[in-house]
Each structure stands twice: as C-alpha cells, then as structure tokens.
Amino acid sequence: MHKVTIVGAGIAGLTAALRLLERGYHVTLYEQDNFIGGMLRSHKEHDHGDYPREHSYHMLCNWYYNFWSVAEDLGIEDNFTPREAFKFLYDGDLDNMPEMVNPGGIQDFYRNLTGGAAPPAELFLFMYSMVDLLSIPDSEDDKLDRMSFNGWLRGRPYCTDEVAQLHEKIWQTVWAIDSWQASARSYKTFLKYGNRVPVPQLWLFAGSKKDTLIDPFHAKLKQFGDRFELKYRHRLREVHPSEDGTRIERLVFDKVTKSPSVNPDWKVAKKDIVDDVSDENVIISITPGGMASMVTDDLYNADPALGQLRYLEAEPMASVELYLKRKLPGIPTEVVVFMDTPYEMTFLNYSATWGLKNTFLYVTVSDFKSLLSVKPERRDENQNLILDLKNPKTAIDYILREITAKLEITEADIDLFQTSVDTNTGEELFANLTGSWEHRPEVNTKFENLFLAGTYVRNFADVSTVEGACATGLIAAEGVRQAAQREPDKGDAGKPVEVITPDFYPSQMFQTLKIAWAPYAASAKAWTLADKALGINKLWPPKDFKFPKSKFTPNPENLGSLFTDWLPASKWNEKTLGLGPMFWNYTEDGKPRKK
Numbered sequence: 001m002h003k004v005t006i007v008g009a010g011i012a013g014l015t016a017a018l019r020l021l022e023r024g025y026h027v028t029l030y031e032q033d034n035f036i037g038g039m040l041r042s043h044k045e046h047d048h049g050d051y052p053r054e055h056s057y058h059m060l061c062n063w064y065y066n067f068w069s070v071a072e073d074l075g076i077e078d079n080f081t082p083r084e085a086f087k088f089l090y091d092g093d094l095d096n097m098p099e100m101v102n103p104g105g106i107q108d109f110y111r112n113l114t115g116g117a118a119p120p121a122e123l124f125l126f127m128y129s130m131v132d133l134l135s136i137p138d139s140e141d142d143k144l145d146r147m148s149f150n151g152w153l154r155g156r157p158y159c160t161d162e163v164a165q166l167h168e169k170i171w172q173t174v175w176a177i178d179s180w181q182a183s184a185r186s187y188k189t190f191l192k193y194g195n196r197v198p199v200p201q202l203w204l205f206a207g208s209k210k211d212t213l214i215d216p217f218h219a220k221l222k223q224f225g226d227r228f229e230l231k232y233r234h235r236l237r238e239v240h241p242s243e244d245g246t247r248i249e250r251l252v253f254d255k256v257t258k259s260p261s262v263n264p265d266w267k268v269a270k271k272d273i274v275d276d277v278s279d280e281n282v283i284i285s286i287t288p289g290g291m292a293s294m295v296t297d298d299l300y301n302a303d304p305a306l307g308q309l310r311y312l313e314a315e316p317m318a319s320v321e322l323y324l325k326r327k328l329p330g331i332p333t334e335v336v337v338f339m340d341t342p343y344e345m346t347f348l349n350y351s352a353t354w355g356l357k358n359t360f361l362y363v364t365v366s367d368f369k370s371l372l373s374v375k376p377e378r379r380d381e382n383q384n385l386i387l388d389l390k391n392p393k394t395a396i397d398y399i400l401r402e403i404t405a406k407l408e409i410t411e412a413d414i415d416l417f418q419t420s421v422d423t424n425t426g427e428e429l430f431a432n433l434t435g436s437w438e439h440r441p442e443v444n445t446k447f448e449n450l451f452l453a454g455t456y457v458r459n460f461a462d463v464s465t466v467e468g469a470c471a472t473g474l475i476a477a478e479g480v481r482q483a484a485q486r487e488p489d490k491g492d493a494g495k496p497v498e499v500i501t502p503d504f505y506p507s508q509m510f511q512t513l514k515i516a517w518a519p520y521a522a523s524a525k526a527w528t529l530a531d532k533a534l535g536i537n538k539l540w541p542p543k544d545f546k547f548p549k550s551k552f553t554p555n556p557e558n559l560g561s562l563f564t565d566w567l568p569a570s571k572w573n574e575k576t577l578g579l580g581p582m583f584w585n586y587t588e589d590g591k592p593r594k595k
C-alpha cells in the first residue's frame with residue numbers, strides 16, 4: 001500500500017488527506033494542536049463557556065470551486081449562508097450604514113454608486129480602477145507583482161485620494177496589510193475570479209465551524225478506518241534528507257503539552273519522536289515561517305529554492321469574541337467595517353448565524369501589531385475578565401474601549417466570562433507583499449518525496465484564501481499520486497486528483513469597457529475636482545439622502561435590474577454569450593447560486 005505522511009491539519013493538509021484516502025493510500029496526519037482546522041479551527045480547548053473558539057470569521061467566494069467540491073463530498077454544502085453586502089459603520093450610526101453590494105458585478109452598479117460609501121463620482125472611479133486593473137493581460141502579471149497596488153493606482157490619471165483610501169481600507173481590513181505594500185498582481189487575480197461569479201459576493205458558515213466543517217471533516221476521514229491515523233500534539237521540529245539529497249528520510253517531532261496555536265505557554269512533553277519516511281511520500285502543510293525555520297544546511301544545499309521562504313512575511317490579525325448579556329438591537333447580519341476607529345476592525349453578528357439569543361459579535365482586528373506591546377487580557381480567579389476601559393492596560397481594554405464608544409454597549413453588558421481576545425501570534429496570515437510571488441515555493445520540491453502545501457505556496461488563487469490553501473492540498477495530493485505511479489509494486493496509484501481553475505472574463509473585455517467608460521471617468525474626475533474646490537463633499541450627499549437598505553433579491557428600482565429581472569433574456573445570455581453569471585446568478589426559486 002502507498003503510504004503518505006502529512007504534517008499540518010489545516011484545510012490544505014485535510015484536503016490532501018481526503019483525496020489520498022479516497023484513492024486507497026495509508027495517511028498519517030501529524031498536527032501540533034489538539035484539534036484540526038488550523039486557521040479554520042473551532043475548538044473547545046478553553047475554560048470560558050460552552051461555545052467553540054474560532055480564528056476569525058471566514059468569507060467564502062463563489063469561485064472557491066475546489067473548496068465547494070470538498071464541501072460537497074463531505075455532504076456539508078448546505079452549511080453556508082449567502083451575504084451580498086458589506087456595511088460601513090460611521091459614528092456608530094447603525095440605522096444609516098452605507099453599503100457596497102456585490103461590488104464585482106454589473107447588476108448592482110447603480111445601487112453601489114448611490115450606496116453612500118463615498119460620493120458617486122468617487123465610487124464610479126473606484127469601480128473604474130478595478131476595470132482598469134482587470135484590463136491588464138495576464139502576460140503582464142510578473143511586472144504587476146513588482147508594483148504595489150497603491151503605487152499602480154496613484155499613477156492613474158483618474159485616481160483620487162478617496163479612491164485610493166477605499167482600496168486601502170479593503171487591503172487593511174481583509175488582508176491585514178497596507179495597499180502600498182500589497183502586490184497589484186495578487187489584487188488583480190482576486191478580482192478577476194470574483195468578477196466572473198459576483199453574486200452573492202460571499203458565503204458565511206451557517207453556524208460554528210465545529211458543527212459545519214470541522215466535525216463533519218473529521219468524521220469523513222475516520223470512515224477510512226485503519227488507513228487514517230491522526231497524531232495530535234506532534235510538532236514537527238526537524239526535516240532530514242538522505243545523504244545523496246534526493247529524498248527526505250526522517251521527520252523529528254516533539255510531543256507538546258497543549259495546543260501551541262491557542263496556548264502561548266505550551267511546553268515540550270516528549271522530545272525527539274522520529275518518523276522514518278524514507279519509503280513514503282511527505283506533504284508538509286504548515287505556516288511559511290514554521291517551514292522556513294526547518295531549512296538547515298542539508299535541506300538548503302539540496303534545494304536552494306527553500307531558502308527563499310525566508311523572504312515571505314506574515315501579519316498578525318487578532319480577534320475578540322464579544323459576548324453580551326443581552327440582545328443589542330439593530331445589528332445587521334452582514335460584515336460591518338468600523339470606519340472611524342483605530343486597529344482596522346470589522347465584525348460579524350455571530351449570534352445570527354449561531355442562533356444565539358444574546359448578541360455575540362465576532363470582531364476581527366486586522367491592525368494589531370501595536371497592541372502586541374501590551375498583555376492580551378487579565379482575568380480574576382473566577383476566570384472573569386478584568387476590564388478597565390477608562391484607563392486601558394491590556395489589548396482587550398483598548399479594543400473594547402473603541403467598540404463601546406461606537407456601539408451602545410456598556411461595561412455591564414459584557415459577559416466577562418465568555419468574552420476573550422485571541423492574539424493569533426505564531427498563526428499570522430501570509431502577506432501578499434509586492435514582489436512576494438517570486439519567493440513563493442512550488443508544491444513540488446527537488447526532493448522526490450517532499451511536497452509543500454498551504455496558502456503561501458504558489459497557486460492560481462494567489463491571495464491568502466481558503467481556496468488557495470485547498471488548491472495546494474490538491475496539487476500536493478496529485479504530486480504524491482504521480483510519485484506513487486513510479487512504484488507500481490506498492491499498488492494502484494489511483495485516478496488523477498482534479499484541481500479546478502476558475503474561469504474569468506478576458507482582459508480584452510475590460511479593455512473595451514475601459515475605453516467605453518473613459519469619458520465618464522474623465523467627467524467623474526472633473527466632478528471630484530469641482531467638489532473639492534467647493535469644499536469636500538459639497539455636491540454629495542444631499543442632506544435628505546437616505547442610504548439604501550441591503551436586500552437579498554435584485555432591487556427592482558435599480559438600473560441593473562433591467563438585465564437581472566429578465567430571466568429568459570439572462571438565460572439566453574448565459575447559454576449563447578456565456579455572460580450569465582455576470583448578470584444573473586440566481587436559481588429560478590430566487591436562491592443565489594453557489595457555482
């Protein structure tokens with residue numbers, strides 16, 4: 001039987017394990033924590049109540065075809081709920097939140113122009129900048145990777161400061177880096193897939209990830225019986241190649257006392273657990289920093305490309321699980337972006353997706369670096385938080401001080417036992433920095449039996465996403481299968497592992513749109529200049545302007561619905577022109593389509 005050792009039970013490692021088990025392999029999966037899931041974890045290894053702890057809320061796009069395919073195989077395809085809009089919270093005014101609805105699509109174009117996130121002329125230029133970026137052919141990608149997105153944008157004649165700041169906000173809140181650090185190539189790749197299937201713009205887990213993803217995944221893997229072995233609390237420390245440098249021979253693990261991802265005070269319980277893998281294939285799917293630290297002389301000399309891992313960087317993104325003792329009225333179910341607080345914070349109403357009576361807000365803190373200087377939190381002997389919002393001392397004090405100033409929450413409303421902060425130190429998100437593509441490793445290494453997986457490894461999705469991680473798990477599984485084909489005496493290697501690359505509209509289409517819209521872009525720029533000459537935002541918004549509310553059905557009042565409400569025409573479009581998903585992405589019963 002073909003044997004595989006996989007290190008790291010994040011979504012990349014789990015996906016590889018699933019596909020190889022399905023093909024009859026024996027899989028040993030090592031994980032440093034006492035639970036699986038990695039950044040998608042949802043675990044109960046804590047002393048603060050009955051609910052699982054997570055590592056941020058996650059937004060999943062339509063074009064995550066590889067993830068959706070795994071979800072289908074696990075039978076969890078109904079465990080997701082769509083969201084069409086992002087909301088922007090200014091000054092704590094929950095009733096009048098500007099919004100951005102399915103920003104990649106044409107059908108909400110008009111609605112977004114008047115959505116209030118910025119004056120319409122600026123919003124037009126914001127969308128025009130995306131069309132402009134998408135009009136650049138893929139053959140220019142290497143060049144684009146050497147430009148920061150902000151640098152590229154600021155060089156465009158139509159760019160305004162507000163447009164640049166809107167993009168800046170997206171980068172800071174979603175990927176935890178500034179747009180002047182971010183690769184223009186990575187942004188383009190993300191937009192081009194999203195633009196092909198823009199409605200609904202994202203899906204959320206319809207419950208805790210433990211119930212909706214982690215437990216079903218684990219149950220599925222266990223169905224393979226003796227062929228699947230999961231070794232918790234095994235932390236990989238060393239990787240040893242053979243003397244001739246062609247294969248990996250030994251992996252050395254430490255058994256740890258507690259899950260390192262969530263317990264900074266973990267210790268080594270047992271040292272030097274050696275696994276001889278000379279006769280197996282190995283997939284390592286851990287974080288890039290962890291992998292880089294394992295590259296010693298022997299590994300580097302055999303495969304110098306592994307030395308490039310040291311150029312890759314990651315950013316801390318903390319989260320606060322804010323449990324209240326009551327229901328806070330008016331909290332929407334969409335992702336909300338705090339527009340006027342420090343630390344680049346967003347939140348999701350978890351009580352809505354988890355079905356809780358009292359409000360539970362999951363707050364992601366994307367700009368957390370400065371707060372690493374203070375203790376995360378303090379607790380008394382009963383494990384209740386000790387807060388001091390007037391004279392903040394800990395990270396959670398600083399964060400909650402900002403949140404309570406914006407939302408109608410007092411200290412007395414906070415459930416001090418369940419509320420907590422997770423600094424996610426050591427679990428940082430891989431950053432798509434300018435020029436990083438060149439340093440990212442391929443799945444295949446120079447070692448015949450070593451494959452790398454994880455969101456930082458080169459893949460079509462480029463940007464750090466669940467889909468990118470999933471895709472590398474699949475590519476690694478296919479690498480293992482091809483290696484197994486060279487050893488037919490051990491049995492059938494199985495059928496090829498499918499990796500789905502999403503469709504996208506050709507750059508020529510955006511070039512045409514860019515030319516057609518150029519006069520409007522010039523007018524919009526002139527408008528913004530006039531607006532500024534008169535004093536910021538004199539022309540927009542008018543005093544009595546009411547921000548439109550988000551809806552889950554196409555809005556009959558907007559211009560885009562001229563296309564979207566005409567179902568037969570949309571179907572014709574889809575069949576004959578292949579333009580369907582751009583205009584219409586609902587099934588006939590009105591539900592948003594996933595693919």
Ligand SMILES: Cc1cc2nc3c(=O)[nH]c(=O)nc-3n(C[C@H](O)[C@H](O)[C@H](O)COP(=O)(O)OP(=O)(O)OC[C@H]3O[C@@H](n4cnc5c(N)ncnc54)[C@H](O)[C@@H]3O)c2cc1C
Pocket residue numbers: 007008009010011012013030031032033036037038039040055056057058059060234235236237261285286287290317318364427428429453454455456464465466467469
């Ligand atoms: C705050 C935050 C928000 C995010 N939001 C989104 C989102 O909305 N949408 C989206 O698509 N993506 C999002 N992402 C990105 C996405 O979660 C990741 O890209 C993806 O989950 C990474 O999966 P992975 O398998 O590559 O790595 P990981 O999930 O990091 O898995 C690596 C595994 O290896 C284990 N490990 C590490 N070192 C060792 C060792 N030495 N020995 C043994 N085991 C080890 C870890 O414990 C972990 O289980 C977000 C990420 C973060 C941090």
